[in-house]
Amino acid sequence: MQHVMPAAGLRSDFAAALSGRDGSGPPISRSRLDNGLEIVVIPDRRVPVVTHMVWYRNGSADDPLGQSGIAHFLEHLMFKGTERHPAGEFSKVVSALGGQENAFTSFDYTAYFQRVAPHHLERMMEFEADRMSGLNFDEAVVAPERDVVLEERRMRVETDPSAQLSEAMAASLFVHHPYGIPIIGWMHEIEGLSRKHALDYYRRFYSPDNAILVVAGDVDPADVIRLAETTYGRNTPHGDRSERLRPREPEPRAARRVSVADPKVEQPTLQRLYLVPSSRTAGNREAHALEVLAELLGGGPTSHLYRTLVLESGRAVNAGAWYMGSAIDETRFSAYAVPAAGVSPAELEPEFDRAIASCMSRVSEDAIERSKTRLIAETIYSLDSQGSLARIYGSALAVGETLEDVRRWPEDIRAITRDDLAEVAQKFLTSRRSVTGYLLKDTSC
């Protein structure tokens, strides 16, 4: 267990990072510009680097009906230049400054970030504020970039049976909510995305009052706020203030199964999704219990699923579980197993089901405590990266959690009991809430 026990120094960093009250620096600061831009500054003096992120409170689940993929398409277009800066200039500058940049689109948010030396922060803010309002929507840019996205989908999904199974399972799990639609979008809807769609979407969501600026690093909060005022402060709010329209899933009643058979499949797998509450739809206790349960059930080689199916029976070569807890609406809890040679997913399934069902009656108190320690420790390690630190705060705020939720997280996880785990396991890991997936080798052709 050596590798998951945090060193004392890290533990102290963790507390410092999460509370901002280690005495060595200013606390985490949260403020708001007049135009609605929310600002969070996270002191992190360990390295002479600053992480600059802008989080927009819109993700693929906010894509208008029939325009799936548009959040992700906008993420692409954000790199295609503005009226003031031609395509590629921003990226070239980041690179020339020895920095890094990236962006990602999730179900609930879209985020952009750069990592540079602290004295370049203002320049990053100028560029980022500029593309928040002055993006170039020339048809000459939009149409070729749509082709890039189509190609991305072709590469990632259309030629990958495993991705196809994931999409089909999510579509079966979420019968009503847009979490069932792939982030990248359905092929035929990406094909239909137009310049007008992109522009309407940009005008609706790319507005300072829909964004959160997260700056982590060796910076003074007052400096960051001042810089934000002279850069982002010039952006006029124009976002659609209407509430995110998120239909709620009906109560699940039917066990569902999905299978994809393809000649390209080399390794069949057995997968399972359950519809479960997220940190926002459940009380924290239920969401945290599901986090611990995923770790206990399927977090690595000491987990219950791995021990039972791989080490004890040998009928699987891998097994695990995960929980997507940070989400605005009801979310997914997943378990999976990779059958050993000669064992089909269908043959493995009864044993897999028994392993899931027996988890809480078979694990020791010690295993539960180790799971909690592991979860917390993994987060501590991830905080070594300033990017992860900023990401934890940004994603939490973007889905509507509070700084206090983040700060309390380790003690909340510690407080989870065996009864909490047994309760969520019994309540949510039921066949009625489930989709079972088989990835199979198609040998008919």
Next chain:
Amino acid sequence: MQHVMPAAGLRSDFAAALSGRDGSGPPISRSRLDNGLEIVVIPDRRVPVVTHMVWYRNGSADDPLGQSGIAHFLEHLMFKGTERHPAGEFSKVVSALGGQENAFTSFDYTAYFQRVAPHHLERMMEFEADRMSGLNFDEAVVAPERDVVLEERRMRVETDPSAQLSEAMAASLFVHHPYGIPIIGWMHEIEGLSRKHALDYYRRFYSPDNAILVVAGDVDPADVIRLAETTYGRNTPHGDRSERLRPREPEPRAARRVSVADPKVEQPTLQRLYLVPSSRTAGNREAHALEVLAELLGGGPTSHLYRTLVLESGRAVNAGAWYMGSAIDETRFSAYAVPAAGVSPAELEPEFDRAIASCMSRVSEDAIERSKTRLIAETIYSLDSQGSLARIYGSALAVGETLEDVRRWPEDIRAITRDDLAEVAQKFLTSRRSVTGYLLKDTSC
């Protein structure tokens, strides 16, 4: 086969009804009022009765996101009175005149009809035009009626495992399109329907330019149009002219399975849905081929599925198939089998699959011809009812088909060949496009 061969008299009636050109009366007339109301008059002098229908081009698939069930809720509210006529008066008048009335909500349309003696037609039009614009939306009416709908759902779905399986299968078949949402709505969304939702919906859709008036009976088209002008003509158009927003399904890639187990189940069943084109998304030839295929595969005791599974092997006690061809968007083709005592749905499934797969290679030319004759004959018989006659035209026009499509239907069905059938069977009845459902007895409690 005696019972499916139409009598010469009926055949002539059929041609007359479909073409309106039997020489004995005026042809079917189609016109439009200035306010956009479309009018179709179908001469039918067989009985001294008139059928008066109003079709609105909005059904449950047009329910705004998060407000599932509102089309059906409006259908209920349409019986709750207007400013001029209190709740129940319209129904009382129809009944006092010896008439009949009803209403129905489908995926693509909502319709209201009365059947009365021809000289009462004007009175029906007055009432119907009145509730097209003057509906009562007092909270005292809306809230109790919502409870009525909730009770209807409880009775029809919540306590019926078979209805739950149907809902879950449709939700799995349509991963993106609202045909996957039940017409009556999801329970938690019906609960949320407010007076404001209902009023907004009514204002958007209940407008003369969104409606089709269909009058069948012993009437003169000129008289009907004159009456329509003095009644419906007073309604002001105010509908939302925006196109119906109907997302297209992604290309299906995964075979899906759904099972519902319940102690109340007495008779397990095996069900299958395939995503297939409708009359509007396919060319007529494909849709008509699917109609014939459903009849050939599962239309009654001479069909291929029944013969194979019930008469030959005896492993099922019933089997059949149907196709919901008249729809705006991609639709469902269904096949089912009821296993014999001691046979589980899972045990029956391989044989069921083989029967579906072997259909086109095993049926005779004669069986194909008989299926087409049967289909056409069933429609002829249904035309004996004036209500069915009006309904065929109303539903066709409401989903965007033309009078010519209806007129040509018998000859189009006749023209379908074995090759057409083999082509649609191979193209659409594939596991990737399918959802398989098991209704099972839960014996665990």
